Amino acid sequence: MTTSHDYPLIRCKGLTKHYRKGRQTVTPLSALDLDVPRGEFLALMGPSGSGKTTLLNLIAGIDRPSEGILEFDRHEIGGLSRGRLARWRAAHVGYIFQLYHLIPVLTAFENVEIPLLLSGLSRRERRERVENALALVGLADRMHHVPSELSGGQEQRVAIARALVTDPPLLVADEPTGDLDRESAASVLALLQQFSAEFGKTIVMVTHDPRCADAAERTLHLEKGKLLEAEEAL
Amino acid sequence: MLPLSYALRNLYRDPARLLQTILGSALVVLMIMGAAAINQGMRETLDASGAADNVILLGAGSEESVLRSEVNERAAGIAQAAMPGIVEVAGRRAISPEIQQLTYVSVGNAKNRRALVRGVTPDALLVHTRVSLVEGRFPRPGEVMAGRLSWRKLGIPRQALRVGEPVQVEGVPMILSGLFAAPSTVMESEWWMDLNDLRTQAKRNNLSSVILRMRDDGFADADLFTKQRLDLELSALRESDYYARLADFYAPLRSMTWLTALLIAAGAFLGGLNTLYAAFASRIREIATLQTIGFRPWALALSLVEESMLACLCGAILAAFAAMLWLDGLAVSFSIGTFILRLTPEVAFMGLGTGMALGLIGAIPPALRCLLPPLPTALRAAS
Structure with a gap:
């Protein structure tokens, strides 16, 4: 019998995504099956156009599948409306972007506080959480700086704090080190490993960089919208 | 919902664009206030010119x-x-x-x-x-x-x-x-x-x-x-009716005043719309990021409308000051008389209402442009 704990946090069955480009139908993801256990740090690799970002967007609830089943914690999320998906994302997902996507007019503190504005927490509770999140990524002393006053690595750490501040079970990261120097990239990966190991966060990361993928527990390769078998990937 | 401070700070992102929006909306509001004051002044003058208890005997x-x-x-x-x-x-x-x-x-x-x-x-x-x-x-x-x-x-x-x-x-x-x-x-x-x-x-x-x-x-x-x-060979008319007929005679003139004001205002409005398009278009990715975090499109639309309304309100206030300085007390002549332009509460509210409406209506098309693209596409937009 499968216990709730054994059941994967994310289950994809026959996951397919089509979209129209002019008169053509493009299928970036085709009948994909994938289970991601709780607490796993998974890396998705593949060439451009292989469907890895499409898969990440589906798992993160940013996009909806055309066919197939997409379950999160035993609940089907593929059919949720745009509004319900937004609520679901706020509660379950932290997103880390390659280019950080911080709000330039807000300070690091305010950027990290943004997701908490949807939580109904009091101002004091929000302050505590934001300060803790920034301390965790080593930026407690930069909380009143705006993004233009931070380095790329610091901006990405603010973005990680923003993804983490609501304590979501799932973190998704799209090329999180793609725009960073080697040292900053290493510190970002170390943080992700720490969140997976210490806080049990499930992490799905898309990357081009094999060194980056090495930080993950498992790496899957995609090509033409399908997962490759381990030996094929090698 | 996003805090008002987000909308406020976005206003200062590009001071040149902000100034353009404020001046554009101020021009629209000033035109509307001017037209309203002229029409109100002319109407009130003609209304007040005829006494209800006076009768005019005119040639039939x-x-x-x-x-x-x-x-x-x-x-x-x-x-x-x-x-x-x-x-x-x-x-x-x-x-x-x-x-x-x-x-x-x-x-x-x-x-x-x-x-x-x-x-x-x-x-x-x-x-x-x-x-x-x-x-x-x-x-x-x-x-x-x-x-x-x-x-x-x-x-x-x-x-x-x-x-x-x-x-x-x-x-x-x-x-x-x-x-x-x-x-x-x-x-x-x-x-x-x-x-x-x-x-x-x-x-x-x-x-x-x-x-x-x-x-x-x-x-x-x-x-x-x-x-x-x-x-x-006489005809009797109430003096108030005589001036009411004159008011009807001048109705096309009042319509022309509105039309002229609205045409100039439309030009300024389209200019302002263009500025807002540019201001919002550069933030498609940022708005998509906020949606990814979990903000609903209507909450973001509200914040964009707040931002636009704040800018237009500044324009309306500027226009009100300009109207107090240049329009209030100005004597305006038409063929049979002269009247004084007055910045009455009615005119002021019309100006303020126009400013608010500009902010609201002007924000909707560029806001839709930001909010309608699918999230994966919007997240890849240039910042």
């Missing part, structure tokens, strides 16, 4: 304009003797035989300009109860009295109207005997002189009108009088 067939009317000189005397229902003031019946004529007037060495001259007797004050002397005296033969806004139609400074100054009416030298007020009526821009003087100058042997101040139910008496005395 010329009810549209007192300037074209010809009334038998005997009409005033016959009405005085035979018509019931006329108000009596200190033993005198309130009847005013008048000639009204558009003619050339000049003060001092200033250029001749056309102005409305009214030939009256002292009994005119019995029917035109809003008229009061503010300086000097009622004109005797060889004298003329000016309404306190008459300087505007002559294109002379207000200070040029001094009692005792020489005035030329149709080239005939006269003396300015006094200044009169008739608040909010077209009479404030008129020139009043002795009836016989004007009759001689105009070479007329008839009147333009006879104005009677009647008791409450007196119009029926006046109407009956004109129907019984067919030989006089």
Whole structure:
């Protein structure tokens, strides 16, 4: 019998995504099956156009599948409306972007506080959480700086704090080190490993960089919208 | 919901764009306030010019304009003797035989300009109860009295109207005997002189009108009088109806004022819309990021609308100050009179409402452009 704990946090069955480009139908993801256990740090690799970002967007609830089943914690999320998906994302997902996507007019503190504005927490509770999140990524002393006053690595750490501040079970990261120097990239990966190991966060990361993928527990390769078998990937 | 501070800080992102939006909306609001003040001023002046208890006897067939009317000189005397229902003031019946004529007037060495001259007797004050002397005296033969806004139609400074100054009416030298007020009526821009003087100058042997101040139910008496005395070829009109017809006559002019203001405003609005498009378009990715975090599209649309409304409100306030400085108290002339532009609460609210509407309507198309693309596409947009 499968216990709730054994059941994967994310289950994809026959996951397919089509979209129209002019008169053509493009299928970036085709009948994909994938289970991601709780607490796993998974890396998705593949060439451009292989469907890895499409898969990440589906798992993160940013996009909806055309066919197939997409379950999160035993609940089907593929059919949720745009509004319900937004609520679901706020509660379950932290997103880390390659280019950080911080709000330039807000300070690091305010950027990290943004997701908490949807939580109904009091101002004091929000302050505590934001300060803790920034301390965790080593930026407690930069909380009143705006993004233009931070380095790329610091901006990405603010973005990680923003993804983490609501304590979501799932973190998704799209090329999180793609725009960073080697040292900053290493510190970002170390943080992700720490969140997976210490806080049990499930992490799905898309990357081009094999060194980056090495930080993950498992790496899957995609090509033409399908997962490759381990030996094929090698 | 996003805090208001987010919208506020976004305003300062690009000060040049903010200034453009503020000035654009200020121009729109100023145009609307100007048009509203002109139309309100003209309407109120025409409404107030006709007293409900006054009846005008005009020549039959010329009810549209007192300037074209010809009334038998005997009409005033016959009405005085035979018509019931006329108000009596200190033993005198309130009847005013008048000639009204558009003619050339000049003060001092200033250029001749056309102005409305009214030939009256002292009994005119019995029917035109809003008229009061503010300086000097009622004109005797060889004298003329000016309404306190008459300087505007002559294109002379207000200070040029001094009692005792020489005035030329149709080239005939006269003396300015006094200044009169008739608040909010077209009479404030008129020139009043002795009836016989004007009759001689105009070479007329008839009147333009006879104005009677009647008791409450007196119009029926006046109407009956004109129907019984067919030989006089008269028509009776309530003075308020006469000016209401004039107001209708000027309705196309008021529409043109609105149309002109709206066309200029539309140009400024489209310019402002373009600025907002540019301001919002550069933030498609940022707005998509906020949606990814979990903000609903309506909450983001609200924040964008807040931002646009704040900018437009600044424009509306700027326009209100400009209107207070340049429009309030400005004398505006039209063919039969002059009125003062007033920044009334109605005009101010219209300006403020326009500013708010601009902010709301102007934000919707660019906000939709930000919010409608699918999230994966919007997240890849250039910042």
